[in-house]
Amino acid sequence: MPEIHNYTLNFGPQHPAAHGVLRLVLEMDGEVIQRADPHIGLLHRATEKLAESKPYNQSIGYMDRLDYVSMMCNEHGYVMAIENLLGIEVPQRAQYIRVMFDEITRILNHLMWIGTHGLDVGAMTIFLYAFREREDLMDMYEAVSGARMHATYYRPGGVNRDLPAMMPKYKESKWHSKKEVNSLNQNREGSLLDFIEDFTNRFPTCVDEYETLLTDNRIWKQRTVDIGIVSPERAKQLGFTGPMLRGSGIEWDLRRKQPYETYSKLDFDIPVGTNGDCYDRYLVRVEEMRQSNRIIKQCIEWLKNNQGPVILEDHKFAPPRREEMKADMEALIHHFKLFTEGFCLPVGESYAAVEHPKGEFGVYLISDGANKPYRLKVRAPGFAHLSSMHEMTVGHMLSDVVAVIGTQDIVFGEIDR
């Protein structure tokens, strides 16, 4: 009998369960992982260096492309860093709109996560269920910004524009009869807020459906319970944030502990796990979807009853309206200066963190007084999570690696930047 040695397995970067471009070099003893070494950077675009060569406003779009399944939350971190340095306060209505879209984004992200996590582990149906609801959420993005994914909607000082009073509707075609189109358009007759409200009424039932598929599913539990256990102490040491930290039993949520925008006025709970395994993190994220739904409802109510500006009227960093520019010389000058030179920030540095669906998304901005950032560092939650891959998988089987990748909610746009 020949002696069997450890062997090395190259997992990815072209593997469907590698969530994009992860290359994992696994050293294995039979089917048991001895060492896991993730090789990252295959999607590195030097976003931070690009941002250093452009005026502040032109980099908002780059932020969407970091974590490309939770776009507006990335923008939020970036504009908050700028606002910190400028020392400005965003109008209330804009704050509520931001909070509402942050939570829409959270659901959007968690749906993507539950779909692909299920798919990796072998549950096909959940993917189709999750993408059914994602479609509506993308329509909300589209209605407010014109783009289904890369919205570029947040601006320093507020948001680009107010919520539209009309939802775009489906049109009759040779594939869709009038009757079909009418039923599709049923919840699109009112404003965007009505459409979102209709969604929030439907959504808890949808989450129940996901739970029916997974929560007590024997196979799902076999694949996730007691897999990738992280103790609270290790979770802190490894730099975990967000659901990964809460899954390990630490009650920490920036929305509650260091509230930004209007989170301090809203009512929501923070789910916390007990065992710190993949199953607990699953439960935490599912509950987060329900809580996000609750927050969105509260925002809708406020937004329906209160009007007001959605961006500061200070034209030193927010462009004046088109109509103003036609008649007002100063508005025209402001517009010209903003779009040719941008605006300068005071000298200083700031770190702004938001509770991103994946964890703490931070933007560290150093300004030397110029119209471009001197240094921009994006603190991506997934980067710290992925770095714990070795510790989370060692001693587990090869198939558990896939479950761990799923539970870490990895997106390479933000890890590689």
Add this chain to the structure above:
Amino acid sequence: MSKKLQNLSEALQAILASQIQTIVLDCNEITIEVAPENLISVAMALRDHDDLAFEQLIDLCGVDYSNYGKTEWATGAASTTGFSRGIDPADTGRLRFGDELASENNEIPRFASVIHLISYRHNHRLRLRTFAKDNQFPVVPSVIEVWNSANWYEREAFDLFGIVYENHPDLRRILTDYGFVGHPFRKDFPLIGNVQMRYDPEQQRVIYEPVDIEPRVLVPRVIRHDNRYLHAQNEQNKEGATDA
């Protein structure tokens, strides 16, 4: 300035005393600077002292200060061909292959390693900056033993800035390609890069060659001394003076 930050800054001064070089309070954030030789002992104190308890390292990044405060838009001189405006490359976007950025000055420290910490117990944040002594070969001690999450962050700072973390167990490149040359986030590294890659049908393999695209900057780097900011800064300084 909030009471909480005031307390933290007093606690820092009391506990770390002479090991802190500077302590700055700005934008509701505290920044302390320490010398590299004190970094480990400061880090241990920050993590283990009950009044500080910074349990987690949230972020670590490198910064290259060589271009700090340089503007392209100030007019220094006029010649027969025009103003000096927009000609001196203070922007990495204007550099070409083989270009050298302004002369190397070893007097001013160039590279810094910046750590962001968080304390869950006290709900505090802190920024900790360390300047490397040597600009040619920047070395900073690794804090991986204090906070394990520093591992990949230090690899990243090494990869992008060439800052060497002493005692790091596995200091490999992380984001750039296998076999990459240079440290791309340094201010003297051109934005367009140095080499480009293509498939050569004659040699029937992928080859690297110097980039042939033109560097281009659409918006020059401008520093405006906005009166409102100067005013706000003066107010703040006054406030700080009365607080103290």
